Amino acid sequence: MTAQQERIIQTATKLFLKNGVKSVTIDRIVKELHTSKRTVYKFFPDKTALLKACLAVYHEKVKAENEQMIEEADNAIAAMGKLLHHIIRRANMVNPNFFNDILHYYPGLLNESYRKTGNFAHQNLADLAAWGIKDGVFVKDIDVEVTAKTVLIMLKLLKDTNQFPLEKFSKERLTFGILIPYLKGLCTQKGLEILQMEEELFRVTI
Numbered sequence: 401m402t403a404q405q406e407r408i409i410q411t412a413t414k415l416f417l418k419n420g421v422k423s424v425t426i427d428r429i430v431k432e433l434h435t436s437k438r439t440v441y442k443f444f445p446d447k448t449a450l451l452k453a454c455l456a457v458y459h460e461k462v463k464a465e466n467e468q469m470i471e472e473a474d475n476a477i478a479a480m481g482k483l484l485h486h487i488i489r490r491a492n493m494v495n496p497n498f499f500n501d502i503l504h505y506y507p508g509l510l511n512e513s514y515r516k517t518g519n520f521a522h523q524n525l526a527d528l529a530a531w532g533i534k535d536g537v538f539v540k541d542i543d544v545e546v547t548a549k550t551v552l553i554m555l556k557l558l559k560d561t562n563q564f565p566l567e568k569f570s571k572e573r574l575t576f577g578i579l580i581p582y583l584k585g586l587c588t589q590k591g592l593e594i595l596q597m598e599e600e601l602f603r604v605t606i
Contacts, residue, residue: 405443405453408433413454420497421451422505448506455502455513462490463520470524476532477583477594481601483524484555484579488571491559525551529586537591547586554578575602 411432415424426447430437444450466483473479502510514520525548532538557563558574580595580602587595 402443404439408440408443408450409453409457412450413458416451416454417458417494417498420495421501422497426450448509451502451506452509452513455509456516459513459517459520463517466520466524470528475535475594475598476528476537477587477591478598478601479528479531480525480551480583481598484558484575484602487555488558496561522548522552532586532591536588537594538586539588542586550582551579554582572603 408429412424412429415429415432426437426440429450430440433440440450444453465486469482469486470479473482499510526544529538529542529544529547533540533542533544557578558571564574583595584592
């Protein structure tokens with residue numbers, strides 16, 4: 401990838417995340433770049449191609465950040481707490497229209513990009529479940545795949561402002577009402593003790 405391509409993708413991604421996808425035209429991207437349409441179309445034949453490139457870079461960045469946090473954590477529960485903070489913080493920095501526009505106007509594109517990065521969020525959670533079992537933090541008979549999918553769904557619920565309006569449901573309330581009870585059900589006695597010690601990691605107040 402050339403420096404010019406990187407600059408186009410970086411600028412377009414910034415605009416998409418801030419304003420949503422529908423409202424950001426190629427003209428607006430060109431204006432922000434102080435360049436010409438010809439330069440953009442040299443690398444990306446249309447907005448869909450540019451959006452695909454932006455999603456690929458975005459997902460790779462998120463994947464790398466997740467992996468770094470997991471690597472730096474002392475145990476699977478601490479890693480989950482750190483990931484939770486990161487997910488909520490990132491969600492608060494992104495215009496909800498970014499994902500909504502992609503789902504509505506570019507059906508399948510989001511899932512396609514996610515698959516190309518190895519379904520990393522699901523894999524991260526499956527790895528954490530396996531790590532927890534190995535360390536005696538989670539009970540041995542849990543289904544790693546089901547656990548990963550369930551936690552993913554719960555994390556999406558934490559961001560669902562239609563079901564849980566922000567003025568009534570704080571992130572901390574949702575975390576301790578949805579995620580923590582589920583985690584407790586996975587834990588051994590050792591895990592419960594760690595969860596109690598790491599509880600502050602799950603106090604998401606953003």
